[in-house]
Amino acid sequence: MIVVNTETIPGHRIIALKGLVQGNTIRAKHLGRDIGAGLKNLVGGELTAYTELLTESRRQAMERMMAQAQQLGANAILNVRFTTSSVAAGAAELYAYGTAVTVEPVT
Amino acid sequence: MNDTAGVVFLLLWMLVVIGLPIAFIITGRIREKNHFEDIARREAIHRNFPVIDLSLLPAGMTASRSTLVTGQVVIASDYLKNFFAQYRQIFGGEMKSYQTMMQRAKAEARLRMIEDARKLDAVAVINVRFETSQIGQARGKSAAMSEVLCYGTAVMP
Numbered sequence: 001m002i003v004v005n006t007e008t009i010p011g012h013r014i015i016a017l018k019g020l021v022q023g024n025t026i027r028a029k030h031l032g033r034d035i036g037a038g039l040k041n042l043v044g045g046e047l048t049a050y051t052e053l054l055t056e057s058r059r060q061a062m063e064r065m066m067a068q069a070q071q072l073g074a075n076a077i078l079n080v081r082f083t084t085s086s087v088a089a090g091a092a093e094l095y096a097y098g099t100a101v102t103v104e105p106v107t
Numbered sequence: 108m109n110d111t112a113g114v115v116f117l118l119l120w121m122l123v124v125i126g127l128p129i130a131f132i133i134t135g136r137i138r139e140k141n142h143f144e145d146i147a148r149r150e151a152i153h154r155n156f157p158v159i160d161l162s163l164l165p166a167g168m169t170a171s172r173s174t175l176v177t178g179q180v181v182i183a184s185d186y187l188k189n190f191f192a193q194y195r196q197i198f199g200g201e202m203k204s205y206q207t208m209m210q211r212a213k214a215e216a217r218l219r220m221i222e223d224a225r226k227l228d229a230v231a232v233i234n235v236r237f238e239t240s241q242i243g244q245a246r247g248k249s250a251a252m253s254e255v256l257c258y259g260t261a262v263m264p
Contacts (some may be wrong), residue, residue, distance in 0.1 A: 003174065004173050004174065004234075005234050010172075010262055011173075043138060044139070044185035051181045054242075058177070080175060080258075082256055084238065084240040084254055
């Protein structure tokens with residue numbers, strides 16, 4: 001599965017449009033990590049535990065999007081976009097969406 | 108006897124109330140300075156690597172493969188920055204402390220994306236987008252947390 005955020009794929013031609021595919025996940029904060037983050041707030045800087053948590057969650061959202069594309073018989077997703085929003089105190093939604101297509105290499 | 112105990116207690120109390128915040132400010136500043144130095148060093152390595160936000164290939168470049176690359180970071184301000192920011196909000200103006208925080212986060216996210224692309228032997232990253240979101244106003248007056256995501260399409264020859 002080719003996943004890009006451009007409208008075309010270099011060296012490939014679009015032969016069929018399969019429609020919009022999406023994947024989302026909502027993650028709650030982990031208490032242990034939250035305490036660590038609270039301590040980190042004293043000096044500021046990167047919160048590594050949260051970076052890892054969100055990286056992992058975003059990957060899951062992307063995997064769900066890719067699974068949906070596979071179901072439609074697509075082999076690529078174009079113009080992928082990501083959004084993050086906090087839906088409640090301590091919960092973040094990660095959303096990925098794109099256009100599923102079938103492509104073939106240009107010979 | 109009672110007096111000395113009182114003086115010792117007062118000194119300890121002052122150490123906690125005044126000393127600790129100062130220690131946190133200094134630690135935060137040193138870490139920020141080190142981070143900016145680290146960013147400058149890594150940026151020098153990737154100076155000639157094309158990273159653009161157009162969805163086309165740089166002139167004279169051909170590619171046969173492409174894939175999504177991402178870089179992300181969650182960054183927090185500290186309680187003291189928040190405290191000073193509250194006073195800044197009375198008079199308005201540029202909020203320097205938050206500005207450097209976001210600058211660090213954006214540079215770090217972009218560098219992570221570039222390093223991700225380089226690992227895949229990419230020749231360029233095109234259509235780069237940044238996305239920032241506030242992910243937590245944890246509890247009450249605690250520090251602001253923001254997530255910065257940088258993503259783009261890495262192209263390989």
